[in-house]
Amino acid sequence: MRLEQLQAFLAIADTGSFQKAAQKCHVTQSTISRQIQSLEADVGVELFHRTSHAKLTLAGECLLPRVHKICQEWETATQELTDLIAGKQPELCIAAIHSLCASHLPPVLQKFCHDYPDVQLRITSLGSDRALKVLKDGLVDLAIVMNNRFLTTSREMVVEVLYDEPIEVLTAANHPLAQYDHIPWSELVRYSQVVFKDGYGMQRLVQDKFERLEATLQAALEVNTLDAFRGVVRQGELVALLPHSALIEARHDPTLAVRPLAATPDNSSLTRRVVMVTTQDRLQIPPIQHFWQLVKENIPPQFQQQRSVS
Template sequence: MRLEQLQAFLAIAETGSFQGAARKCGVTQSTISRQIQALEGDLGLELFHRTSQAKLTLAGERLLPRARKICQEWQTATQEITDLVAGKQPELCIAVIHSLCAYYLPPVLQKFCHDYPDIQLRVTSLGSDRALKVLKDGLVDMAIVMNNRFLTVGKEIVVETLYDEPIEVLMAANHPLAQNERVPWQELIRYPQVVFKDGYGMQRLVQDRFERLQATLQAVLEVNTLDAFRGVVRQGELVALLPHSALVEARKDPTLAVRPLACNGGVPDNSALTRRVVMVTTQDRLQIPPIQHFWQLVRENIPPQVSLERSAC
């Protein structure tokens, strides 16, 4: 059964003749006849009484509402795809890590809403692993996250690096570590820490560094918002390792202190502790004009110019 056969069937039912159906469909009468014969062959029953006027048989009457529904669904589907290619979509869904959502993304959001006022922009703040999962599940159109090479593989996945940024230490202003210009790792590992919850790339990054140092991470508290990090650390005992972009507000707070890390003396390759922020979508989505436009806006407006000086090492 083919769509044009159903369309021919409907045209005959509406016009009452094979000749009228041919004019309606813009084909020859013999073409209409062949399509109906093929359809009847598939079904095993005649659909029309061949008289002076084509009248539906019982089988034809049963098929009529179903054929209308199938053809209407096809018309709706093709129109939706046409609208999609033309950039006419009801919403654009983005999953973003907290630090970008709070500080660097708002100008991009404002620009996009100005350029596409008819599209509802939906932004969800999620941890990196969760954001990549909902992208793969088709629940969002794009994710801006900390890179996870295990979750960004696949021919359909498009990944663009936005920037690398250093990880720094957040502490209370009166914390003993605040006396250091750069915090030595051998000192840092002595203090209990507040960390991101499981499923956040930062937790995995910090845990991996402590394992490479052959040190125990004293993770006594897990939170998932930047406000919570600042509030807990402000109490005086706990410290936190956070990316540069997550510490914008903390740098303005006189009750808090932010310090860069010193050399990673215990790490074999002596590398600095940094995270990579990437933009991720799929090949098919990147062909859709609004998604393509948002991708370009992010590329043009992010990254912030973050210094990765390692002079102390």
């Protein structure tokens, strides 16, 4: 059973004539006749009385509402695909790490809403691992995350490196570590820390660094928001390792101190890489493609400018 057979069936039912149905479908009458014969062979019953007026049989009457629904669904589906390709999608869903949502992303969101006022923009703040998971599951169109080569190397994924940023130490203003211009690792490892919950790239990054230094990460508390990090560290005992972009508000808080890390004995630094990820097929859709370009054009310059003066 093929779509053109069903369309021919509807055309005959609407016009009451094989000849008029052929004109409506822009084919020859013999083509219409063959399509109906094939359809009748498929269903095993005659659908029209062959008289001067093509009248539906009882079987044809039974089939008619079903065929209407099938053809309407097909028309709806093809129109939705046409709209999608033309950039007329109803919404654009983005998953992004917390620090980006709070700092570099808002100007991009404003520009996109100005350029695509009819597209509902939905932003979800998630940890990197979770953001990549919902992207792979098709629940969001694009993710901006901390790079995880194990999750972003699939063939269908498109990855754009946005920036690398240093990891710094957040302490209370009166904490002993605040006295250092650059905090030595030998001192840092002595203090308990507040860390991101499991499933966040930052937790994995910090844990891996401590393991390479053959040191023990004293994780006393797990949280998952920047407000929570600031609130806990402000109490005076715990410290936190956070990316540069997550510490913008903390730098203006007199109760907190932000300090860079000294180089490790092997002269290496601790940084994270932020990437933008989507799939090959999504990147062909105009609104997604436009959002992708806006991020590329606006987020790296903003970050580099902030980093150069920090």
